[in-house]
Amino acid sequence: MFEAAELGHAVPDAVFKPREAKLREDLLRAQYDLLADGSFPCIIVIGGVDGAGKGETVNLLNAWMDPRHIHTHAFGDASDEERERPRMWRYWRALPPKGRIGILFGAWHTQPILDRVMGGADDAALRAAMDGIVAFERMLADEGALILKFWFHLSKPAQRHRLKALEADPRTRWRVAETDWERFKLYDRFRRISAEALERTSTGVAPWHVVEGADANYRSLMVGEALLAALRRRLGGERPAVTPAAALPPPPADGRTVLSGLDYGRTLGRKHYQRALEEAQGRLNMLTRHKRFRAHSVIAVFEGMDAAGKGSAIRRVTGALDARCYRVIPVAAPTEEERGQPYLWRFWRHLPRRGRVTIFDRSWYGRVLVERVEGFCAPADWMRAYHEINAFEAELASAGGIVAKFWLNVTPEEQLRRFREREQTPFKTFKITAEDWRNRDKWDAYQQAACDMIDRTSTAAAPWTLVPADDKPAARIQILEALCERIERAL
C-alpha cells in the first residue's frame, strides 16, 4: 500500500510553478462548472500520518479554488450532541450539498484506526468498522457523490527527520511535543493497521490515493491533478457504472403473503379497550422514565396503507409520553435543502438524543413503497435501498437506539368505508384527496411492495410489527404493547 509513497518523490520549483499556475486556473473553472451543473457533490476525504502536509494541502485547495463554495470540516473530539447519536451522525451533518465541494479532514476512517492502534479495539472491530465504511461510501456513490480519498504518507526515516528538523529550528520547536515522539514509537503499528484499513476501504467507487507527503510541490500536484481529472471526467458525462438491479422474486404463486394471513376480523370492545389503553400507556410512560432509558432512544416508524389509522395510533403513543421528550416527524416531500443531499440525510437530521423518542409518520421506507410503485426512482435505486436501510437501522441499534416499525394494513373494503366516511364528515374532508383514490387503484402494487419490504428489512435489530388495522382499538393496543415489549427487552 505505501511502498510507492516512500520513494522520496519530489518536484523541483521550476517544474512546479508553471504546472501550478495552469492547475489553479483549471481547478477554479472545474469548480464553477460543478456549481453550474449542480447535480452531484464532490467529497474529498483527507487522512494520513502527522506532518505529511494534510493541513497545508487543505489550505492550498481553498486558496486555489473559490473558498465560498468549499465546505471544510475538521473532526476533532465529538461534541456532546454528537456523542449522544450514532457514530456517523457528525459526518452526515457535514456532507456537502450537490454542486459543492466538501473537504472532510479526519473523517470516518480516523477513529476506528486510532481505536485499533491506541485503544482496546481488536481486529474484528476494525474490520467491521471498515466494512461499514465501504457500504456507506457505496451508498454515497450510488446517490451520485464523486468521492476522492487522499492518504498522506511519510516513511519512517522521513517522519523522524521531520520531527528533528522542527526541533532544530527555534521558531518551530514549540510544535514538537513529548506526545509526538510517543506517537512516533507507534509508527510501525500505525503503518500496518492503516494499510489494512486502506486495503479494505479502497473500492472502485471510492479508491484511496496514497500521496507521499515529504515534498510540498509533489503532494500538491498529486492532489490537485487527481481532483481536476476526477471532476472533468464526471462533468464530461462519465458516471460510475450502476450495477443493474437483479429482479426480485415474483409474488407467491398461491397468493398467500404475510399480509393476507393477518386476522382482520379481530375486535376489541370499548370497555376492554379503555382498560387496555390505560394500562399500556401507563406502562409505556414508566418505561420512558426508567433510569436505564437514559442510555437509549426510541425511533418509531409508522407506515401503512392510506386510512389505516397511522395518525390516530401515533396520538395514542404520544398521549403516553411527556411532550418534552418526543418529536413527531411527518414525512412529506423533501425540502430544497434535503433534495441536495443523499436520500437518508433528511432522516439522520431528526435522530433523537439519548432519552428521547422520535416518531416518524411515514419514513425512509417511502423509497421502497411510494417511490417504487410510482416510479419516482429507478429500480436500481430502490433495490439498493433495502440494504442501505438495514445498515442504517443496525447503526441506530448499535448506538442504543430502539427501532420499532409498524406496518398498518387494512382490507380494501375497510379502506373504502373510511374514505367514504372522510368525504362525508365535514371536518375530515382535508384528509382525503384525489391522490388517495389514485393510490387505491394501485392496491396490489402497494401490497406487493409492502411484502417485499417486510421480507427484506425485518431484521433482528429492527423487526417489523404487522398490524391488521380494520379494528382501530385492537390495532392501537397491539402497537402500544409491541412498543413496550421492544423497550423492555432493551432495558
Place this chain on the structure above:
Amino acid sequence: MFEAAELGHAVPDAVFKPREAKLREDLLRAQYDLLADGSFPCIIVIGGVDGAGKGETVNLLNAWMDPRHIHTHAFGDASDEERERPRMWRYWRALPPKGRIGILFGAWHTQPILDRVMGGADDAALRAAMDGIVAFERMLADEGALILKFWFHLSKPAQRHRLKALEADPRTRWRVAETDWERFKLYDRFRRISAEALERTSTGVAPWHVVEGADANYRSLMVGEALLAALRRRLGGERPAVTPAAALPPPPADGRTVLSGLDYGRTLGRKHYQRALEEAQGRLNMLTRHKRFRAHSVIAVFEGMDAAGKGSAIRRVTGALDARCYRVIPVAAPTEEERGQPYLWRFWRHLPRRGRVTIFDRSWYGRVLVERVEGFCAPADWMRAYHEINAFEAELASAGGIVAKFWLNVTPEEQLRRFREREQTPFKTFKITAEDWRNRDKWDAYQQAACDMIDRTSTAAAPWTLVPADDKPAARIQILEALCERIERAL
C-alpha cells in the same frame, strides 16, 4: 401581577367536560387552518413555578391537537455546542417555521430569572436581559409570529400543600426531593423577581397570560381558550398594527457623505503590496492561533458595490487562515427552509463556535441595501432592521464574537472599467450579468442606502471599516490590517 392567580380558581368537571370537547375540536381545526394558511408561526412560551402544571398542559396541548405539526422544545442545560455561541442561539434553533406551532418550555426568560434568584446576577443584569427579550419578541412579532406567553403560578400555601400531598402519597413520594423544599424557601424571592421580569416583558405584541395552576380544569381551559382566540383572531385577518416607519432624514444638502470623502486615488505599488500582504497575513495567522483567541470567534462581513473586489479580498483573508477553522458563507436568495423563518434566522444558523472564523460574503445588511432599494420588503421592515441588526451584533459581541464589517466602495468610473473587463475576459464572464448593469443604473440609491446603513449601524461593538477600493492592493491591505486590529483589541 399574581394576585388574580391566587384566588383559588377552579372549574368543576361538569362544566369542564363539555367545554373541553368543544375546545379540542376547535383547536384542531384552528391548527389545520394555520397549516393551510402557512403565513406565520405560532410561538407558545411556557414558564412559571414548579408543580403548577406546566408539563401537564404541554402534554394536553399535544393531545388536543395534531402532535405532528407541533414542535415542542424543553430547554435544560445548554449543550457544549450551544454554550460556545451567543445565549439566544439555542432558541433560534428551536423556532417553529411558518404554519406550525412551537411550544418552548423554559425558554429565554428562564435563565435570567434563575440567575437573579439563585446566582450572582444583580437587578441591572436582569433588567438588561429583559430589555433584550422585549426587543427580540418585538422582532418576532414584526416578522409575523403570533406569540403567546403563559406563566403558571401557585400561591405559597398552594405550593406548600402540593409538596405535602406528594410526600403523603407513597406512589408520588419519590417526586419530592430535598432540593424542592430548598427551592420552596426561595418562594417569596422567586415571586418578587419573576413579577418584575414579567412586568418588563409583558408588551402589546407579546403579553404574559398568568394562569393559576392549582386546578387542572381551570388552567387547561384558560390556556386552550386563549390559544384558540388568538389563532382565530389572527387567521381572521387581524394583524398587530405595524407602527408606520418614520422617514429617514434626507441626504445631505451639500452632497458630501462619508463615502464621497474617501481617498479613491491612493495606490500601493506591487512590491510594497507583496511585502505588506505577507506581513499582514502572518499577523492574522498568529492572532488566530493565539491562546486567548480560543475564547473568541470572528464574524467578518463583506459588503460593497458590485465589482468592488469583495471576493478577492476575502481570498486574501482566508489565505492567512487554516482551512479547518473558517467558513465562508456566500449569501444569495434564502432557501425554502430559511424563508419559513425570521430573516435573521439564516445567519444565526451559521454562527461560528469559539476559536473559529465565519466570513459572510454579503450578509444580513441585504435587508437595508438590496431589499430596500429594490423594494423587496416594506419600508417599515427595513427601517426596523437597523435596530434589530444592532441588537444582533451586540449579542454576538457580548458572547466573545469579534464583529468586523467592511464596506468596499468603488467610483462609478472604476466599476464601469471592471464590468467591461469582465465581459471581455472569457473566464470572468460568469461574474457579470444583466442584473449588475441594472444595479448600476441605481447607483445613487445604493450609495444612499449604504450611507444610511453606515450611519445607523456603525456601533462601538461593531464599527464599519470603509474601504475605497479603486486600487485593489491598497484595499486588501487596509482590510487585513483593520481585521488584525479588531482582533488584537479583543485579545
